[in-house]
Amino acid sequence: MVIRLSERWPEVSSDRLLSECVPPPRFADARFATYRPNPEEPSQAEALAVLVERAEHVAQPRQAPSLWSRLRGRTPEVGKPGVYLDGGFGVGKTHLLASLWHEAAGPKMYCTFVELTNLVGALGLRAAVEALSSYRLICIDEFELDDPGDTMLITRLLGQLVAAGVRLAATSNTLPDKLGEGRFQAIDFLREIQALAANFDVRRIDGPDYRHRGLPEAPEPWTDERVEQTAAERPATSCDHFVDLHHHLAELHPSKYGALLDGVQAVAITDIRPLDDENVALRMVVLADRMYDRDLPLLASGVPLDQLFSAAMLKGGYRKKYLRALSRLIALSRTS
Numbered sequence: 001m002v003i004r005l006s007e008r009w010p011e012v013s014s015d016r017l018l019s020e021c022v023p024p025p026r027f028a029d030a031r032f033a034t035y036r037p038n039p040e041e042p043s044q045a046e047a048l049a050v051l052v053e054r055a056e057h058v059a060q061p062r063q064a065p066s067l068w069s070r071l072r073g074r075t076p077e078v079g080k081p082g083v084y085l086d087g088g089f090g091v092g093k094t095h096l097l098a099s100l101w102h103e104a105a106g107p108k109m110y111c112t113f114v115e116l117t118n119l120v121g122a123l124g125l126r127a128a129v130e131a132l133s134s135y136r137l138i139c140i141d142e143f144e145l146d147d148p149g150d151t152m153l154i155t156r157l158l159g160q161l162v163a164a165g166v167r168l169a170a171t172s173n174t175l176p177d178k179l180g181e182g183r184f185q186a187i188d189f190l191r192e193i194q195a196l197a198a199n200f201d202v203r204r205i206d207g208p209d210y211r212h213r214g215l216p217e218a219p220e221p222w223t224d225e226r227v228e229q230t231a232a233e234r235p236a237t238s239c240d241h242f243v244d245l246h247h248h249l250a251e252l253h254p255s256k257y258g259a260l261l262d263g264v265q266a267v268a269i270t271d272i273r274p275l276d277d278e279n280v281a282l283r284m285v286v287l288a289d290r291m292y293d294r295d296l297p298l299l300a301s302g303v304p305l306d307q308l309f310s311a312a313m314l315k316g317g318y319r320k321k322y323l324r325a326l327s328r329l330i331a332l333s334r335t336s
Helices: 014-019 042-058 067-072 093-103 113-123 125-132 148-163 186-197 224-233 242-249 254-260 278-293 319-334
Strands: 082-087 108-112 137-141 167-172 200-205 237-241 266-272 298-302
Touching: 014 113, 014 125, 042 082, 042 093, 042 167, 042 200, 082 093, 093 108, 093 137, 093 167, 108 113, 113 125, 113 137, 113 148, 113 254, 113 278, 125 148, 148 167, 148 186, 186 200, 224 237, 224 266, 224 298, 237 242, 242 266, 242 278, 254 278, 278 319, 298 319
Parallel strands: 082 167, 082 200, 108 137, 137 167, 237 266, 266 298
Antiparallel strands: none
């Protein structure tokens, strides 16, 4: 029987949400020793050295404060509580971040920025702070601020976690004091953004910028009939009409999109259409990320995948998200 994602209503416990905050399978074996800095880009080797030094510190369990330190007040650790790797696509930021996580002592957490905001949205801020304050290290990949709500929420969350002694590491392709630009009136939240940036030691990793690379060419779409037939013949393959799927995503919290794919080995979508609604497009970005984490082949009909997002979207504030999603969806479609 063909799986219909649009007919699934997963329930996800807070314990599962937290337990799944680990590097995706493709970075399960990432280590500092397997990172190969480009000799023509010295900033890559410099970032590696900084992360190795951080790893040596967080490899040891966090020490309980002594009576004297409690009487004097908490003594800050050497250096800023967080390290922030800024750079373009394909320079190894995620590899370094995952390597740091693997070297660190637990409890520890690894997630994308979207997963973090979804987690806090599912748990509530107070419960999230309680759950994460005992963590030794939190690694956040693809850090980005998309709206004022995220700005306020994450500033409060990370501020309280830093006060509790949690160490942070993040990657992004936007400098922390430039977060939010092009997405909302960031100047109105300058104080919050600057407070957030103050927690991080920023390290730039140079390399070829993905904006100067063309998008990979999307493969020729299949027909609806071929997608449906292939999905019926392949084991554990879902098959949904594009409109049914994105309507269903609107009724689920994004923290459940991963569970939506439980037991699925490939995803088939018929009649893919161009999007001009930002909300629908952003939900598809999250689903694409969860599919990519699980390396699920994509069988698709309709418009070519590189036409999924409108030209206006690819020039707007979420441009980087959409380009990342297109790159991932096209890669998954080639594996089908």
